[in-house]
Amino acid sequence: MGDGGKKVRVLIRPREGILDAQGKAVERALPALGFDGVEQVRVGRLVELVADDPDRIDDLCQKLLANPLIEDYEIEILDD
Amino acid sequence: MVWGVLQFPGSCDERDALNACRLAGGEARLIWHDDDDLGGVDAVVVPGGFSYGDYLRAGSIARFSPAMEAVARFAADGGPVIGICNGFQVLCESGLLPGALLPNDSTRFTCHQGELVVGEAESPWTSALEPGHVLSVPVKHQSGRFFAPPDVLEEIVSGGQVAFRYSPGSNPNGSLDDIAGIVNREGNVLGLMPHPEHAVDPLTGSEDGLAIFRGVIGAGVG
Numbered sequence: 001m002g003d004g005g006k007k008v009r010v011l012i013r014p015r016e017g018i019l020d021a022q023g024k025a026v027e028r029a030l031p032a033l034g035f036d037g038v039e040q041v042r043v044g045r046l047v048e049l050v051a052d053d054p055d056r057i058d059d060l061c062q063k064l065l066a067n068p069l070i071e072d073y074e075i076e077i078l079d080d
Numbered sequence: 081m082v083w084g085v086l087q088f089p090g091s092c093d094e095r096d097a098l099n100a101c102r103l104a105g106g107e108a109r110l111i112w113h114d115d116d117d118l119g120g121v122d123a124v125v126v127p128g129g130f131s132y133g134d135y136l137r138a139g140s141i142a143r144f145s146p147a148m149e150a151v152a153r154f155a156a157d158g159g160p161v162i163g164i165c166n167g168f169q170v171l172c173e174s175g176l177l178p179g180a181l182l183p184n185d186s187t188r189f190t191c192h193q194g195e196l197v198v199g200e201a202e203s204p205w206t207s208a209l210e211p212g213h214v215l216s217v218p219v220k221h222q223s224g225r226f227f228a229p230p231d232v233l234e235e236i237v238s239g240g241q242v243a244f245r246y247s248p249g250s251n252p253n254g255s256l257d258d259i260a261g262i263v264n265r266e267g268n269v270l271g272l273m274p275h276p277e278h279a280v281d282p283l284t285g286s287e288d289g290l291a292i293f294r295g296v297i298g299a300g301v302g
Contacts, residue, residue: 021225024187064136064140065136067137
């Protein structure tokens, strides 16, 4: 890894319209904790990495970080 | 007949799979995930468990193992492959089977003896079973909700790729169309969430699972 690597943040979420079981489990627990009025919880993943060539991250998302059948992703290249 | 059973870090059903293969007939051996040579086996079992900790998504990292790359070549040549539970997830992530397995809609791990109805798929794995026949096998998983986009699902169903469905009213995870197992278009690759390898002895309630393993031998493999 060279010194010129860019910090990249990838946000992965369950696709709209697909039931998110994790989000549902979290949402169900909220009233017991006193958090009324909080709904539509969806749980995704955040992956941070440093890449020499950020242009390759889309390919990495397609092949590993996300499953495009069931997940959407956004790639954010962070300023130094 | 020589069976190969893959073993990843985190596999946990590989011993029962070896046992099921031997009871069905023939020799069975483990294939370590780092081995890129299947050693000339006649059929491959990708067993259940939590390969590589199921990090990221169930089965997503296992697909990149040298053994899975060898399995992909073996399957492309028509070799019979069965993926059970985590093995099914690995086969979907590998693209050897269509669709994906999502966390159960109940949000819970399910573990029970279930009823599986044989579907219409033509495959060496189901060659000993008539469509509509019911098998009693254990069902135990966290992420077994079969999902495919509408066009892909339509192709699976109309193309006769459904190998097993949960019996009516017993869908344990929210799988589309009650699908418990599917085959690829060629029929040589089967993936299913329930566990035929745990149903091979009347002592533990059922030996219905053996018919799946014996089907491959009956179809002339090995």
